[in-house]
Amino acid sequence: MTPQHLAPAPSRSSRRLAAAAALAVALPLGAAAPAAADANFPSAEGRTSISSILTYDDVVQELQQLERTGRYGVDAFTLAEAGMTVSTSEQGRDLWVATVGSGEEHVWLQGRIHGNEPYGTDALLALLRDLGTNGSPEYELLREKFTFHVIPMYNPDGAEANIRHTVLWDQVADAPQDGTPQRVDLNRDWTPTGFAADESLAFYEYWTTVDPAWGIDIHHQGLKQQAGTGDDVTLSLGISLAPGGPTLPGIRGGAYDVLTRQMHVHVYDELAKYGSITMDRYQVGGSYEIDIKGGVVSAMMTGLDHGGMNPEGHSNPVVFFETSGNTSDGSLGQRARGKSIRQNVLAVKELLLGVATGEVQEEDPERWEEIPHQPVTGYSTDYAGTIPVG
Numbered sequence: 428m429t430p431q432h433l434a435p436a437p438s439r440s441s442r443r444l445a446a447a448a449a450l451a452v453a454l455p456l457g458a459a460a461p462a463a464a465d466a467n468f469p470s471a472e473g474r475t476s477i478s479s480i481l482t483y484d485d486v487v488q489e490l491q492q493l494e495r496t497g498r499y500g501v502d503a504f505t506l507a508e509a510g511m512t513v514s515t516s517e518q519g520r521d522l523w524v525a526t527v528g529s530g531e532e533h534v535w536l537q538g539r540i541h542g543n544e545p546y547g548t549d550a551l552l553a554l555l556r557d558l559g560t561n562g563s564p565e566y567e568l569l570r571e572k573f574t575f576h577v578i579p580m581y582n583p584d585g586a587e588a589n590i591r592h593t594v595l596w597d598q599v600a601d602a603p604q605d606g607t608p609q610r611v612d613l614n615r616d617w618t619p620t621g622f623a624a625d626e627s628l629a630f631y632e633y634w635t636t637v638d639p640a641w642g643i644d645i646h647h648q649g650l651k652q653q654a655g656t657g658d659d660v661t662l663s664l665g666i667s668l669a670p671g672g673p674t675l676p677g678i679r680g681g682a683y684d685v686l687t688r689q690m691h692v693h694v695y696d697e698l699a700k701y702g703s704i705t706m707d708r709y710q711v712g713g714s715y716e717i718d719i720k721g722g723v724v725s726a727m728m729t730g731l732d733h734g735g736m737n738p739e740g741h742s743n744p745v746v747f748f749e750t751s752g753n754t755s756d757g758s759l760g761q762r763a764r765g766k767s768i769r770q771n772v773l774a775v776k777e778l779l780l781g782v783a784t785g786e787v788q789e790e791d792p793e794r795w796e797e798i799p800h801q802p803v804t805g806y807s808t809d810y811a812g813t814i815p816v817g
């Protein structure tokens with residue numbers, strides 16, 4: 428993208444005002460609260476203060492501070508500094524990564540690929556702070572076993588605009604008569620015909636230089652209730668290529684089909700010890716499992732080779748977490764902020780420790796069925812519509 432296509436950088440306060448105005452339109456006061464909503468967590472109170480949501484500048488400052496103050500070698504850098512061919516967002520923002528740890532196994536930790544899903548950023552920065560400063564045996568083990576690649580804000584343009592997508596502003600300049608700029612869901616852009624957005628090209632190239640062993644991706648979802656109990660779900664456990672579905676069992680002899688389920692079984696057991704966390708399996712449309720191939724972490728699992736950058740076909744398993752409540756629906760629940768972030772930190776930490784100690788690899792993958800979910804009636808795909816089960 429050429430410099431004249433850079434949108435003028437608005438001041439921080441004007442950006443906040445613009446975001447607040449957008450929210451005001453999207454969130455009429457007095458919107459009906461869903462039935463059975465817990466008044467506290469997650470909240471349907473219809474007011475989401477964005478003043479405490481981290482901005483891009485907040486993230487850069489925090490990363491630089493952690494690099495200065497971390498006792499255990501936090502290295503924060505831009506993808507330009509890492510030497511990537513494409514290294515900035517569509518609006519020209521630097522894309523940031525932080526590494527910590529010295530283990531042979533590289534772990535990819537990614538948040539806020541959807542700009543309006545904020546707490547992956549908070550959770551990963553909190554985890555990075557612990558990894559950089561905490562001298563306890565648990566964190567010693569994690570730093571010894573793993574090298575972490577922490578991406579707290581994959582989609583800075585979407586985050587600043589409080590929208591899911593990134594926007595291809597330069598296409599407006601190329602074809603101004605078209606009016607509306609094209610929006611790209613970065614989590615559907617790692618496909619053979621995709622890579623429309625610079626963020627995708629930049630992080631894909633970085634992924635091919637890291638060749639991680641596995642990873643975690645953090646998202647938000649709308650409010651939902653647990654199958655069977657009707658309790659408000661605070662955290663859903665997801666795998667973007669459905670276990671036992673059309674795709675995952677065929678990868679690496681089914682190894683990821685087993686390991687991803689073991690990962691979530693472990694998280695489910697560990698987090699069940701905390702009273703305030705109500706979990707289920709991530710499903711869409713009530714009873715569909717997702718099987719999307721263009722999701723970043725799906726493409727990692729299938730070992731996508733884009734532009735000849737992954738000729739050896741490296742692949743790695745990844746699971747994701749979905750915190751209930753999002754800014755778009757006004758259901759984020761300001762009072763639940765601390766708990767929402769904390770459940771992600773706990774989930775990531777327990778999963779890291781579980782893999783480091785080998786407990787995850789000992790779990791019974793069949794117990795995936797014990798995690799509350801609706802009976803599966805089909806697979807929601809991005810390549811063949813909805814595929815019914817059986």
Ligand SMILES: [Zn+2]
Binds near residue numbers: 647
């Ligand atoms: Zn998301």
